[in-house]
Every structure is written in C-alpha cells, then in structure tokens.
Amino acid sequence: MAGLDRILGKYTDPDTGSIHGATFVAVDEKGNDIYRKSFGHCKVNSKNGPALTPDTATWIASLTKLTTSVAAMQLVERGLIGLDDDVRNVIPQLQNLKVIIGFEGEGDQSPKINTETHQGGPILEDVKGPITLRQLLTHSSGFCYDLRHPLLVKYSEWAGRQENMFSGTIEGLYHPPVFQPGTSWEYGPGLDWVGQVIEKLTGMNYSEYQQINIWEPLGAKDTTFYPAKCGVTEGDIHELAFRAEGERSQNLKAGPSPWKFECRDALGGAGLFSTANDYSKLLSALLAGGGPLLSEASIVELFSPQLGVSSMAALREFVVGEGPEGGKAWLYTQSPEEWKDVMEIRHCLCGLLNSKDVAGRRRKNTVNWDGLPNLVWFIDRESGVAATLFTQTMPIDDPPLRQLVLDLETALYTMINST
Template sequence: MSNGGLSKERLGRMRGVMTGYVERGELPGMVTLVSRRGELRVEAIGMKGIGGSDPMRRDTIFRIASLTKPLTAAAAMILVEECKLRLDDAVNEFLPELADRRVLRLLDGPVDDTVPASRPITLRDLLTLRLGIGAVMAPPGRYPIQKAIAEAGLAPGPNPISIAPDEWMKRLGSLPLIHQPGEAWMYHTGSDVLGVLISRAAGRTLEDFTRERIFEPLGMKDTGFHVPDSELDRLPPSYMTNRETGGLMVHDEPQSSLWRSPSVFPSGGGGLVSTADDYLAFCRMMLNKGSSGRMRILSRPSVELMTMDHLTPEQKAEAHVFLGGSSGWGFGVGVSVRRNDLAGVPGRFGWDGSTGTSAYSDPKEDLIGLLLTQRLMDNPGPPNALLDFWTSAYQAIDD
C-alpha cells in the first residue's frame, strides 16, 4: 500500500489491460492518468499513429471533444458569480435569436406544426441541456426535424463547427424546439449555445475568455480551440472505424488538421484540444471545490451546484443511451447517482468525449481518472477501452 491508497501491483494490471488494446490494433496509443490523494500515475502507451515510429508521450495534444463541456459550464459560472448572468433569467437579452420560440407539436410531425413555447429559455436550461433541442437519438432522417437540423448544418459531430456564431444562432433560431424549455434533457446543442452566450455576455470570444479566466490561471498552456503550427508535431492523427473493413481509417491528419487554424466557431460543446496534465489541473480545481493553490477560480457553492444532479426522472426518460439508469446531469457534467459498477460512486462527476476521451473526478475517493485516445467512438455508449480503464482504475484502490 502507498500513501495515495493505490496498489502498484494493480496499477501494473491496469497497464497490462490497456496495453492490450494497442497490441490488438484497436487503438494506436493512449495516455492514462490516475490521481489519488496526491499520488499520480501517468502512462503513455503505444504510438501516435498506426504503423508509426513516434511514441505516444505524456504531453501529446488530444482533441478532447465533449470534455469541453465542463470547462464551458465553469466559464458560465464565473459570469454568474460576477452577476453578469443569472441562472433563471431568460437568455433573450444576449441571444435574441432564441426569443419567442415555437415547439414541435409532435416529434415525427412537420417542422411547421408547432405551438408557442410555454416560457423563455434560461441559462439554467443551457447548463442542464434542457433548452428543448439537441441530438435526436434515432436513425438519420427518421424525423423531419432531424433533416432540418442536418440541412442547417447544426447536427452534432466530431469536427469543428465551420459556421460563424452569429450565423449559427440565426439558423438555430429558424428551427422549432423539439420539447418545451425545461421539459427534457437533449444532448449537446445547449453547450454550443452556452459558448455563444458567454462570448456575448463577456464581450470577447469564448476562446479569449476561457484562456484568461481558466486556462492561464491553472497553467493549462496547451488547451485551446486550435493547435499552433509550432506544436503540431504533438497532435496525433485521429482515427475512426472503417465500416467496410472494420479496421481503422484516418479521420484527421495533423498537417491538414481541422484544428490547425483558429476556430471560426469556438465550440463550447466539443471544440477544445488539451493534454493530460492540462486537464488534470482543471479536474483538481473542481475536486478542490474551485481553488487551485492560493488562487480561486470558482466558489465552493458554485462547484457544488455544478456537480449535483439537476434532472427529474421524467427529464431523463429519453436520455438512457447517455445517462443509463445510474447517472444524472449537473451543469456541463454527468453525475453518478447510483452505484452499478466499480466506478459508479455516487457524487462522481465528469464526462466522455466522442473522440475517445474520458475524465471523471470522485470526491469520496479523492480520485481523478483521465483516458485520452484518438479513436472516435462508434456510438454514444462508451467503448470497451473506456469501461476497462475505469474498472482498472478503481480496482487499483488499496484501502
């Protein structure tokens, strides 16, 4: 047993399990991180690219996808603490495109068959993804609203958004909501809207605001919405499943990367790149109730509010593919509410990213875990590599 309560022998078991994914060709490489009570174990496993000779490194820069969401929510809470935004105020002042919403009468109905929204959309709705529109979990094109979302260029996906924020908001405002505000949890879109709201309320880009108020104070020097040319050698290729062969094919090459140029739309829902140590700094701040050393990013009450479940059973009803039966949603983070596996400790918070990333913090165990890979997920459910990482992290607890 060690001071951090992690078994060295069992951490070795975790390395063996995760190395197996590289040896079988399921992943080119990865970075794993487990921190508990001040003890830190970081492993860089495999290579940056398939068939390459460049080893994965601790400072490799990853596209973190939806691990962006907690950072965006933290940025919004900074503005709440400064009284520049209020949780239950309508967002119409800063997002007039979302005023006077119409709501679909039926999910499978025509997009012009609508009723008036029962109330305005609030900041709380954006933080909890209850604004009334988001990813529709059905085969593409099943419903007219899905087709309309896709045709508007607003369908969630793994790539940076190529539409400027004002135009993006205009297009979103042209569509009806799918649910009444506050009625149901729908994934993703609310976090992108939240990023625009933060930018307009702060009077600067989301990138500038998060860098000044979160990244720089926490020393997150490699976190941002694009990778500078000087650091491009640290960005690995990303891969996706080739549906025809079952193998891997390139999704994004570093030299022609969609993250190489400054983002047209800094996506609060999934646009960031980061490193293991950078993201650990954010997780430590959240686990430490908003403070980092002598510096405070958020108040303890804000972090407590962010990391509690805000959803009713009715609001979760259509979210089983994401939340299962044991998770809820706080402000920008998933929150465990019922233990159904080793890692599902009630109060544990964090999220997964569609590019093959996962980060959770566990106040009860004083544990942070982080898995960074560059293989896009095949579906919303976590792949086996993520499941095995979390099982391995928790089986290594030695007290």
C-alpha cells in the same frame, strides 16, 4: 500501477491490440498523481511513428463542455447572470426561436418537401416560458444536435441549411428546439450557446475568456480553440482512427476528423484542442474544491442533480438506449444483462451522476462525461479521485474502448482501495 500498465499495453499493442494510442491520467484530491502514462502512437498503423505522450495535442470534442460549465459558474459567482435567468435577454438571436413539433403531411408514407414553395414545411409553436442558463447546461432547453434528430435533419433540408453541428460556426447550431424548455432532455448544443452568453456578458471572445479565466490560473498552456494560431499543425495532433462495425482488432483506418481544424467560432460544446496533462489540471482543481477557478459553494452547485421528472425520464432513455449495446448503461452495470435495471442516473450542471455505488468502481455521485472519439473523464469526490482517458478512436462507444474504460477503472479502484 503495473496493472494499469498491462491494460494499456495490451490494448495498444501494434500487432494484437485494438487501438493505436491512449493516455490515462488519474489524480487525487491533493493534486498528486496516482497514474499518468501514454501508450502507443500518435498516428494510425505506425509502429515507428511519434510516440503518444500526455502533452500530445488532441481534439477533445465534448470534453470541452466541462470547461464551459465552469466558465458559466464563474459568471454566476460574479452576479452577471443567474442560473434561472432567460438567456434570450442576453442573445437576441434566440428570441425568434420557435419549437418544431412536426411537418405538414407527416401522415403520408413519403411526405415531400418542396424547398422552393416551402409546402410540406415544419409545424412550429411559440416557446413557452424562459430558456434558462440552467437548461442550457443540462441539455433540457429543447436544443438538440441537428444530425442526431430526424425532425432537424428534415428541417435542414427544407430550410436549405448549409452549416451543421460540425461546421465550427454558431450558425451551424442555430435551428428550432425540439421540445419546450424544461419538459424533456436531448443531447445538444446548449453549451455552445452558453459560450455565446459568456461572450455577450464579458465582451470577450470566448477563447480569450477561457485562456484568462481557466487555463492561465491552472498553469495550462496547450489548450485552445485555435491550434493553428498557436503553431500547432494538423500533423502534430493525435490522429483520428476509424473502426469498421463489428471489428475489434487493430485493423484501424486513419480518416478525417468531423471537426474542422481551423474553425471560425470558439464553440463551448466541442471546439477545444487540449492535452491530457492540461485537462487533468482542470479535473484536479474541481476535485480539490474549485480553487483557483470556483468557490466550494459553486462546486456543490455544479455537481448537484438538476433535472425535473419529465427531463429525467427522457435522460433515462438516453442512458439505457435500445439494448445492452446502446446508450451509456454499460458504465453503471456489472453485466450487459443488467441494462434494463440500471440505477437512476441524474444530470448535474456538467455531466451524469450515478445515484448508487458501482461495485468495485466509482462511488455514488461520481460525475462523468465523454467525447466523440471515446475520450472520457470522471470526478469521484467521495473516493477523492479524478481521471481522464484520451483516445482518438471512432465510432463513439466503440466496444473495445468501452471495455478499456471498464478495465482501467476497475484496476484504478483496486489500486487506490488497497492503499
């Protein structure tokens, strides 16, 4: 534990560190703590402010997605929907979707979009085949986040859309898919639409569904889509910090979160506020076989590879990125020079899977995902360990945070492999 203490203390040192606060929790397959500590402060540039703790309320961004994957598998277990059922039969709003494939006049150097006459508008084609629950869970449905894709940025301008992926509304996530379902891979709002499927099939608000079917069975009391309704103020939560590009020191600036504190809809892709203590209870249950949330058979399905060949090829582009500093390849290589030769990475119903052991760290078939302000989680069933790092530092894949993740994981496995 001393090694983990030194790492977290180094990175959160208010004078020489690179982040203002971090919590790291690791648990074993019996639910016992391997490590559970917070270092640093809740507020940016505050040496004397409130100390960060494992019970500090934090916007967890895309760590929300794991909870929605679990909720979806609960409905599959109950026979309310199948993984390959067409969700458009549940959500009529999606029946009118068409795939965007381009814009008129794209051959011009500067195609103009006339929002009044709709000249120079989008080229759309009918959706071919179903949009399945499995595809929504694995980001292979055709949906992509609107601010990530140039076609959708242009579409929003053309359509005069007023809401987007950070609006806290399902309307902000309603726009054309960018490829035919099942033919590629793009990171997007599939899990938000899964939350809508759950609402339709259960007749419950998704927030209420999660409380009754996930957090209450786990004994977790501080996780919600609506923190203001639970007496939590914006001043109570872990403050978001921003680092200038190329900067690596503690020179952080506090800034507003892209996520609205009081959102209208309970969005299953990014909307939860939680604590490291609560979230580790979820990881512990999944590592231990699913109880009290899912059966062992559902856990096996949840963690099994799901993508076809064409979707796998697109996923690899996401993982590898455009160079050693891009993508997620840094999680699976020993040095930046290895990024082109990164092992085959697969996608299950709740995250990425590595096909081989990573020397000195995670074993093969470890599942992991992250959240925008550099939160991460992983579940390594082969080693019997799950862990999460809670931070609130931007931008995503911030170099110092990347190194912190690698240092913590290496130290954790050194500790558990020596016992």
